[in-house]
Amino acid sequence: MASDPNKLFFSGTAYLGMPFNEDFRKLVFEGMELYGINHGASRNNNITLDIFSEAEKVAAKRFLSDDSILVSSGYLAAQLVIQHYHGSHQFLYAPESHPALYFGAPLISKTKYTDWVEQAIKEINSAKKPILIISNALNNLTPEIFDFAWLSRIDLEREVVVLVDDSHGVGIMGEKGEGTYSKIPELPNIQKIVISSMAKALGIDAGLILANSALINKLRTSPVYAGSSPPSPGILYAFVHSEHTYNQELIKLRKNINNFIAMLTIGDGMFFIKDFPVFLVENQALAEGILTKGIHISSFPYPDPQGKKLNRIVLSSVHKMGELEILADTINILNSRNF
Incomplete structure (x- = not known):
């Protein structure tokens, strides 16, 4: 499955992809029709x-x-x-x-x-x-x-x-x-x-x-x-009626996490925990290598704006298998070169 590396985005906090979920968005608009915007x-x-x-x-x-x-x-x-x-x-x-x-x-x-x-x-x-x-x-x-x-x-x-x-x-x-x-x-x-x-x-x-x-x-x-x-009452309406959507997206997210971990042949320079979609890239050279390949990961000094960069890969339920493959292959190749 081919993907454009320049459009790969592994950052943010929308773990379940709700801003992009069509079922959820329809419920938001339906709720706003019922209750107004605010x-x-x-x-x-x-x-x-x-x-x-x-x-x-x-x-x-x-x-x-x-x-x-x-x-x-x-x-x-x-x-x-x-x-x-x-x-x-x-x-x-x-x-x-x-x-x-x-x-x-x-x-x-x-x-x-x-x-x-x-x-x-x-x-x-x-x-x-x-x-x-x-x-x-x-x-x-x-x-x-x-x-x-x-x-x-x-x-x-x-x-x-x-x-x-x-x-x-x-x-x-x-x-x-x-x-x-x-x-x-x-x-x-x-x-x-x-x-x-x-x-x-x-x-x-x-x-x-x-x-x-x-x-x-x-x-x-x-x-x-x-x-x-x-x-906003309209968005609360969407929350009330989205339990099935949340459950389905959580299943997808966990599948993405497990698939990504399985694709890593050399996991050096990264740290992660079970069922959580954030991967800490501890090796700065590895993080820079990922970024130079046009793959957008979270990389900025935090919490001290003058401190070292904090580099993280964040997965979501909307990531496709091909996107995960590109990310994992990039990491494996970079690690094989001793980044």
Whole structure:
């Protein structure tokens, strides 16, 4: 199967290819016909649209939580929770925590996540104040999935809230793309909350909060929530009616990941983890070689704009077999030349 290397694109975060999915796009237009392009009124208005509550019920069920809130962005979802706990809780940030979760200019640990965990347990168990743990569900840059089993080592008398950003896991991680919420241990002294940007795998400009109903109801009383506009109702309609499409695209994505890995005869200079579509190109010469062949991979300094380039290959469900073959063949040839 022939493909034009100059049009090969292995970057971005549209893991399930939703911006290009015809079935999904039709549902978006259908939803806009029903509900309009946007709905600028507060969610606490006495006049609202049924699609908002319907989408929240669907999100809670799909991502295995008790309840959910949908807001206009992942940043707003993060800040709604952060500001709710500001003043009452001491904030403890894990390494690689996303800037959307920041309040002010926090000190973020530069240690490895596993080393930070040991320090965090000691700090939490000796704290005078309730703790809000803030962490990503995974590091999509390196990549690395974080395990939250360590929460069971926190003293039972300590009151703890754990806030996890699952923006790069919702829709693609877990058996059916359910994400991280159900993977966080249920413990009597720990309130768990998962937030996510839905603009990655799900293709929706909205933010998601997953938690128990008691907390969700409290968050609905926040002035931040009352004063903000909701997501586009038309696109939420598409979300509600796209479960089959999401499932089919997840199957395609996992097939692409497995096929690509199988095509690599020499995988030197790259790092990847099971079922995650991001491949870290650790060898700068290999990354430059791929780019010179007209294959577009993610390659720029991050998070420090003045630092070293971070080079990554990102697969999606829309990549064709021929495109994967060209990428894999290029990598194999470059590696055989000791790049």
